[in-house]
Amino acid sequence: MTDKPQVPVSLAMQDHAMMLTGTSAKKLFWDAKAMVDAIIEATEYYQPDSARLHIDWYNHEAEALGAKMIYGEHSKPTVDFGQPLIKEPGDLFKLKTPDFYRDGRLPYALECYRLMKEKKNAPALGHCSGPFSLAVALRSYPALIKDLRKRPEFARDLLDFTVDEVLLPYIKVQKEYCGVTSVSGANAWASVPGLSPEELMEWAVPWSKRLKEKALEFGITAVSQCGEYSEERLENFDAGILHRSFDVQIASTGSVSLGLLLGRWQDYPLEPVLDYTAKYRKQGKRFPIQLAVNARLLNDGPIDKIVEVIKRFIRTFVPEHELEISMHPSAGNNPDHVHAAIAAVRTYSRAPLSGNMDEIEFIPPRRESFQEWKKRMAV
Amino acid sequence: MPDLLQELKQAVVEGEDDQAQRLSQKALEDGLDPMTIVKQAIVAGIQEAGALWKQNRYFQTDMIMSAEAFRAAMEVIEPRLSGTETSNEGRCVLGTVAGDMHNLGKMMVVVMLRGAGFQVMDLGEDVSSTTFIEKVKELKPDILGLGCYMTTTIGEMESVISGLKENGLRNRVKVMVGGVPLTQQIADALGADAWGKDALDAVDKARKLMEVKK
Numbered sequence: 086m087t088d089k090p091q092v093p094v095s096l097a098m099q100d101h102a103m104m105l106t107g108t109s110a111k112k113l114f115w116d117a118k119a120m121v122d123a124i125i126e127a128t129e130y131y132q133p134d135s136a137r138l139h140i141d142w143y144n145h146e147a148e149a150l151g152a153k154m155i156y157g158e159h160s161k162p163t164v165d166f167g168q169p170l171i172k173e174p175g176d177l178f179k180l181k182t183p184d185f186y187r188d189g190r191l192p193y194a195l196e197c198y199r200l201m202k203e204k205k206n207a208p209a210l211g212h213c214s215g216p217f218s219l220a221v222a223l224r225s226y227p228a229l230i231k232d233l234r235k236r237p238e239f240a241r242d243l244l245d246f247t248v249d250e251v252l253l254p255y256i257k258v259q260k261e262y263c264g265v266t267s268v269s270g271a272n273a274w275a276s277v278p279g280l281s282p283e284e285l286m287e288w289a290v291p292w293s294k295r296l297k298e299k300a301l302e303f304g305i306t307a308v309s310q311c312g313e314y315s316e317e318r319l320e321n322f323d324a325g326i327l328h329r330s331f332d333v334q335i336a337s338t339g340s341v342s343l344g345l346l347l348g349r350w351q352d353y354p355l356e357p358v359l360d361y362t363a364k365y366r367k368q369g370k371r372f373p374i375q376l377a378v379n380a381r382l383l384n385d386g387p388i389d390k391i392v393e394v395i396k397r398f399i400r401t402f403v404p405e406h407e408l409e410i411s412m413h414p415s416a417g418n419n420p421d422h423v424h425a426a427i428a429a430v431r432t433y434s435r436a437p438l439s440g441n442m443d444e445i446e447f448i449p450p451r452r453e454s455f456q457e458w459k460k461r462m463a464v
Numbered sequence: 465m466p467d468l469l470q471e472l473k474q475a476v477v478e479g480e481d482d483q484a485q486r487l488s489q490k491a492l493e494d495g496l497d498p499m500t501i502v503k504q505a506i507v508a509g510i511q512e513a514g515a516l517w518k519q520n521r522y523f524q525t526d527m528i529m530s531a532e533a534f535r536a537a538m539e540v541i542e543p544r545l546s547g548t549e550t551s552n553e554g555r556c557v558l559g560t561v562a563g564d565m566h567n568l569g570k571m572m573v574v575v576m577l578r579g580a581g582f583q584v585m586d587l588g589e590d591v592s593s594t595t596f597i598e599k600v601k602e603l604k605p606d607i608l609g610l611g612c613y614m615t616t617t618i619g620e621m622e623s624v625i626s627g628l629k630e631n632g633l634r635n636r637v638k639v640m641v642g643g644v645p646l647t648q649q650i651a652d653a654l655g656a657d658a659w660g661k662d663a664l665d666a667v668d669k670a671r672k673l674m675e676v677k678k
């Protein structure tokens with residue numbers, strides 16, 4: 086028995102770190118040292134169990150291939166979806182594998198991964214777009230959807246291109262440059278209800294699997310999960326669709342674990358998740374679940390509501406599951422909400438888990454502002 | 465309803481844009497009244513797609529295809545309609561704020577508002593606050609719709625609303641905001657009149673705003 090918290094907390098906070106540290110977008114998204122320093126500083130302030138380097142990796146490959154970008158003064162860069170790089174199918178065949186050491190902000194991204202490894206003294210974790218999400222960045226979402234229905238051969242060529250000509254060579258370079266052995270392929274475009282689970286099985290999963298299989302050939306584990314459930318209309322929550330989206334997740338990663346990172350998990354019923362994992366639990370497996378505190382809830386609060394949601398997560402999934410709670414505070418997120426959320430996870434997940442969490446008094450931590458903390462640390 | 469209109473409606477529901485365009489052309493050649501074509505087939509089609517979306521029988525991909533078919537059909541019919549006939553629910557000007565290029569949600573809102581009888585001027589993406597304000601002055605819309613997809617561009621909405629106040633325009637136009645990072649709470653803090661949580665909700669809210677205006 087231990088009284089240690091059983092649930093680790095991770096923070097992903099590019100936009101938030103930008104606002105917190107007062108670093109401009111122009112600096113943060115071009116200067117790897119500035120980005121890594123901001124993330125590390127914000128991490129030291131909040132003290133989560135792990136910090137995720139969360140940069141705008143959805144843009145990097147498309148930008149390096151020549152996609153038109155919008156660079157805002159105060160906002161992170163974004164692909165100009167209104168003017169996609171592949172306007173006509175023939176444009177695909179004009180594209181060439183980028184020079185990963187030179188084109189766009191790929192050198193910046195590589196340096197971010199290297200610095201993060203160096204400063205955290207931890208194994209380097211690489212990042213790239215997921216194949217489906219890269220296809221969206223190159224073609225735009227509506228055009229790609231139309232391709233899937235009306236030009237399936239072209240859609241397959243495009244997805245093949247993303248894996249074979251861009252992502253695999255990029256992953257190889259990440260290994261060469263900073264020794265990554267594990268890469269995460271961000272694939273939020275491949276979510277439900279953006280696509281149906283059946284469409285994802287046909288149009289996203291095969292390329293995530295291909296990326297994984299081929300990356301393994303040169304010693305890298307590359308996971309690009311598809312099938313996050315992100316239904317915004319609460320009245321449309323559907324356990325059947327949820328279970329099919331979980332099937333997609335497992336098929337895309339090849340591992341028995343779930344990511345509940347998008348969507349309104351503070352409002353969804355959680356029992357359907359337990360129904361899904363029941364067969365694994367019967368076999369004695371502690372099914373890992375990564376569950377996010379919804380960014381809007383974390384932003385809006387109030388703290389009492391955030392704490393209640395965290396209690397419900399822990400009560401439902403611990404100890405039967407290996408639960409990790411992640412948070413992605415928005416740019417203007419009140420830091421008090423983040424401190425309270427982290428403290429709540431630590432308070433309520435202590436082993437042995439309390440049979441009545443409502444009996445545990447929770448006092449939101451009184452923390453100094455980021456600026457005050459910085460001053461104190463400088464002394 | 466004539467078979468041709470039924471076929472056209474079905475083409476919109478099923479997202480067959482080429483077919484929707486061809487059938488719209490044929491309906492005009494057959495002498496059918498343009499407004500009847502719009503109401504009984506094209507708008508009825510997009511509304512049925514919206515109903516299927518509400519019932520979880522359609523996913524976003526299906527809605528995009530229906531929206532494309534709606535647009536393709538309207539391209540043929542619109543030049544044959546007078547402005548007053550097409551849109552009498554209200555006038556909307558909308559766009560995605562500066563620094564934000566996401567257009568998917570906005571595209572759906574535009575189509576659903578048009579389908580509901582609103583006259584919509586789409587300013588596109590990455591629209592500066594100056595442009596929004598100039599267009600409000602010039603076009604005098606009933607509703608100004610602002611969209612954003614990133615938490616870092618929410619501040620741009622604030623700039624537009626402040627700009628409206630500074631130019632004495634705030635009381636002349638209702639402001640509706642929408643986009644993934646927004647909540648009712650953020651919309652209230654921004655001083656918006658409504659938050660559209662999705663395209664169908666945006667239509668409901670736009671109708672309510674028009675009732676208030678009247």
